[in-house]
Amino acid sequence: VTVAESGGGSVRAGGSLRLSCTVSGFTFADSDMAWYRQIPGSECEMVSSIRTDGTTYYLDDVKGRFTVSQDDAQPKMYLQMDTMKPEDKAVYYCVPLPPQPLFAASCAKLSNALDAWGPRTLVTVSA
Numbered sequence: 001v002t003v004a005e006s007g008g009g010s011v012r013a014g015g016s017l018r019l020s021c022t023v024s025g026f027t028f029a030d031s032d033m034a035w036y037r038q039i040p041g042s043e044c045e046m047v048s049s050i051r052t053d054g055t056t057y058y059l060d061d062v063k064g065r066f067t068v069s070q071d072d073a074q075p076k077m078y079l080q081m082d083t084m085k086p087e088d089k090a091v092y093y094c095v096p097l098p099p100q101p102l103f104a105a106s107c108a109k110l111s112n113a114l115d116a117w118g119p120r121t122l123v124t125v126s127a
Helices: 107-113
Strands: 002-006 009-012 017-024 033-038 044-050 056-058 066-071 076-081 090-096 121-126
Touching (some): 002 090, 044 066, 076 090
Antiparallel strands (some): 033 044, 044 056, 066 076, 090 121
């Protein structure tokens, strides 16, 4: 079971990036998925999730700006990030959605608890 993120990079405030997540060893039909990020000096936070029934969740700070989607045929998950802000600067992870008690867990606890924890992708947003 593996995940791998890509698509990070540098962008100016107001710009856009699309992150991709490639999975192997499981399918989106079997697993709810999530995007987490770790802002410098802070702990992990769930940015978005998408469940097998299509239900989505977004962190308040990204609502209206970020969009999560999946391509089951690939299989890949995406995070389209528009109208980006300097405070979106972080490393981003795609992961299987953890059990609810771990939604707000630290990065260390999440990486130990989840079967798949990717190499992450860095996003930088300049003012």
